[in-house]
Amino acid sequence: MTMDASTVGDTTVTAAVYASRELEPAILEAIYDHGSGIEFKPFYNKANDYEHAVRRDFTEAVLQEFPEHIRVFSHRQSLDGNEDTQQVEAVHSAIHVHDILNTVAEPPAVIVDGNEQQAKPFVAALGGLRDDRPLVAHCQKSEFYYPAALLADLVSNHLAHRINSTDTMPRAGELVIPAPRAKHHRGQDWGQAISATYRNSPEYTPPTLPxxxxxxxxxxxxxxxxxxxxxxxxxxxxxxxxxxxxxxxxxxxxxxxxxxxxxxx
Incomplete structure (x- = not known):
């Protein structure tokens, strides 16, 4: 399971992609196929390498192939306050993982995009929601290494542009995939997770992975x-x-x- 967040203007969007290793080739193939028109190259390109208007149709086409594997939260500073985008990303990600863990028998490995400074607040926020923790690792520039992480990068960036371009939050059905404001729609989980980021956080020790x-x-x-x-x-x-x-x-x-x-x- 991978997460990535993008901030455009006052809008932060965090996307989580829950995909097995067996599904990743299908994601990679879809990115190659739909991205061929703009010469998008996985393992080399990421969302910000292209203007939003250029990659909009490509991103939506890939997204529509895997909607059941993608979860999204949004945050608008003008509506929700809190300008600490790293904290917002950590809380969004924690709620995403919490939701997945409540629905699966086998906990997935979680890859946090970035360095230890990104992983630690996520671990703290997740600790505010539950006592158990899956395997958590961090990976710098994960979108260059994992197709699922690249999909999260594409989706979060696309939706951040899309939401930030409107004066009000788009209504249900106006986006390819729902992107509810976590602070508004998941207020209790938001409060517990964000409070945990201010306390002494659980230790984060990177696991032994290649x-x-x-x-x-x-x-x-x-x-x-x-x-x-x-x-x-x-x-x-x-x-x-x-x-x-x-x-x-x-x-x-x-x-x-x-x-x-x-x-x-």
């Missing part, structure tokens, strides 16, 4: 395959930038077209 960084697209594809995170810039690169094993795995699972795209990198 830690790699990719300086090229092929290296980042390998990091994704390994299930690696980049906790900081000082970690090593993959031993090889060959994508053969990734291509073979995709072909075994029926993703022949996607495998060919990666082979050509």
């Amino acid at each position: 830690a790699l960084r990719g300086n090229t697209v092929r290296e980042r594809v390998n990091c994704w395959y390994e299930g690696a995170v980049m906790p900081h810039e000082g970690v090593d690169e993959p031993m090889s930038d060959s994508v053969t094993r990734v291509v073979n795995a995709l072909q075994r699972n029926g993703y022949d077209d996607l495998a060919e795209k990666l082979r050509e990198l």
Whole structure:
């Protein structure tokens, strides 16, 4: 499970993508297919590399393929106060994870985009909602490493632009996916989570996961395959930038077209 937030003007939108490793190739394939018209390149591009108007249709097309795997909260400073966008993102993310944990038998691993300073307030906010905690890791520039994180980046940025462009909150049905204001619609959870960020927070210790960084697209594809995170810039690169094993795995699972795209990198 991955989260990402975008702030445009006074609007912050946090998107969570709940997707298994088995679903990620489908997300990656959809991003390649719908992004071909604007030459969007996963593992290389992110939302802010393109003007919103240029990527609007592309983002909505991808979003519409996976609506059941995406959850969104919004926050408008003019309506909700609180200008601390990092705190808002942490609280939004905590409520997203809390909701997922209440509906699944097997807790997912949670990847927080950014460094430890992003992970710590999230862990604190989640502690205000529940005692148990899933595996939580942080990954800098996660949108370059995980297709699900790239989807969260695209969705949060698109909806932040869309909501901020109106004087009032868009009504239900005006957005491709609902983006309720968490402070208004989830007031009790918001209050508990935000209060917890002011208390002594639970310790956050990064888990023992493969830690790699990719300086090229092929290296980042390998990091994704390994299930690696980049906790900081000082970690090593993959031993090889060959994508053969990734291509073979995709072909075994029926993703022949996607495998060919990666082979050509």
